[in-house]
Amino acid sequence: MLLLKDPNDDPDDAWRMNRSRQRTFVFDEVLDQYASQDCVYESTTKRLVESIVSGYNATVFAYGPTGTGKTYTMLGVDGDPGIFIRTLNDLFRTIEEISDSADYSVSMSYLEIYNELIRDLLNPSSGFLELREDAKGNVQIAGIMEFFTNNAEESILLLKKGNRHRTQEPTAANKTSSRSHAVLQVTVKHRSKSHNVQDVVRIGKLYMIDLAGSERAAQTQNRGQRMKEGAHINRSLLALGNCITALSERGGSHAHHINYRDSKLTRLLKDALGGNSRTVMIVHISPSAAAFEESRTTLIYGGRAKNIKTRVSRGVWRIDGGTEGA
Numbered sequence: 001m002l003l004l005k006d007p008n009d010d011p012d013d014a015w016r017m018n019r020s021r022q023r024t025f026v027f028d029e030v031l032d033q034y035a036s037q038d039c040v041y042e043s044t045t046k047r048l049v050e051s052i053v054s055g056y057n058a059t060v061f062a063y064g065p066t067g068t069g070k071t072y073t074m075l076g077v078d079g080d081p082g083i084f085i086r087t088l089n090d091l092f093r094t095i096e097e098i099s100d101s102a103d104y105s106v107s108m109s110y111l112e113i114y115n116e117l118i119r120d121l122l123n124p125s126s127g128f129l130e131l132r133e134d135a136k137g138n139v140q141i142a143g144i145m146e147f148f149t150n151n152a153e154e155s156i157l158l159l160k161k162g163n164r165h166r167t168q169e170p171t172a173a174n175k176t177s178s179r180s181h182a183v184l185q186v187t188v189k190h191r192s193k194s195h196n197v198q199d200v201v202r203i204g205k206l207y208m209i210d211l212a213g214s215e216r217a218a219q220t221q222n223r224g225q226r227m228k229e230g231a232h233i234n235r236s237l238l239a240l241g242n243c244i245t246a247l248s249e250r251g252g253s254h255a256h257h258i259n260y261r262d263s264k265l266t267r268l269l270k271d272a273l274g275g276n277s278r279t280v281m282i283v284h285i286s287p288s289a290a291a292f293e294e295s296r297t298t299l300i301y302g303g304r305a306k307n308i309k310t311r312v313s314r315g316v317w318r319i320d321g322g323t324e325g326a
């Protein structure tokens with residue numbers, strides 16, 4: 001449980017206390033600014049690793065205003081890695097433990113959405129990529145490079161290569177502000193070595209996402225290009241907020257109309273939000289009283305997202321070409 005105190009409250013002023021906007025929020029986990037990277041990983045993402053290896057989809061994303069620590073949580077810093085690297089390490093450790101009974105392949109792609117344009121962070125010279133939906137409504141990025149990796153070290157090298165191409169610029173609110181949404185996709189395929197199920201391949205997909213932060217122009221003092229980026233960032237986060245609200249209010253994935261098409265981000269997150277995925281949203285807020293307003297709004301969206309129910313089924317593909325649920 002989290003108690004967000006209204007900094008304007010004055011216990012000696014009955015009129016003010018009556019108008020208090022103090023509010024309690026209930027989340028699965030609440031961590032303060034002193035929580036270690038390991039603790040954040042253990043309490044949010046670790047539990048997803050085994051399910052990905054056994055063929056389920058999962059998504060982890062960091063959400064919140066600029067400068068509140070999303071990139072710190074997801075990517076971490078030298079010597080104290082964040083969720084991306086901890087997950088890759090755990091994923092390969094888990095695969096190694098069970099590799100006697102099955103053959104595994106792991107591949108990854110890494111993209112950013114910058115000003116509503118998609119760039120391949122592992123192959124930046126490929127220009128802007130198109131987002132397409134197949135007949136079954138599965139979202140795909142045309143032309144993105146997918147790299148097969150044999151161990152955690154290779155994956156982490158690729159991730160670091162991608163990070164060097166990511167768009168980051170200093171703003172008044174954050175010296176290393178992410179100006180794009182970064183999406184790492186890891187696909188784990190596994191085929192049992194046992195004879196009677198050898199023709200079945202299980203596929204689990206993991207999305208790990210470091211969103212750019214919402215921002216107020218006055219706070220960031222952005223002008224020119226930074227302001228244009230900020231407008232794109234805010235627009236896509238607004239689209240995300242609208243999808244979260246619609247999904248939480250109208251009965252989740254059964255809802256008639258969810259505006260996924262309003263931004264590339266929401267199109268890409270379609271499954272994570274309302275479809276076939278175990279999804280963890282890590283909501284970030286500043287501990288500062290000065291950030292009360294944006295903390296409140298952010299937590300309200302986080303609270304709504306908690307009401308969304310996704311329906312997960314295992315990705316199973318038969319060698320003879322058919323697909324089936326499990």
Ligand SMILES: Nc1ncnc2c1ncn2[C@@H]1O[C@H](COP(=O)(O)OP(=O)(O)OP(=O)(O)O)[C@@H](O)[C@H]1O
Pocket residue numbers: 033034064065066067068069070071072073077174176177178179211212213214284
């Ligand atoms: N828990 C923490 N402990 C120590 N430093 C932190 C922590 N969280 C964030 N920081 C530092 O605060 C600064 C802002 O964090 P970060 O860049 O992760 O924010 P952000 O939410 O990703 O911002 P933006 O949306 O602008 O990209 C960075 O210098 C980061 O290293």
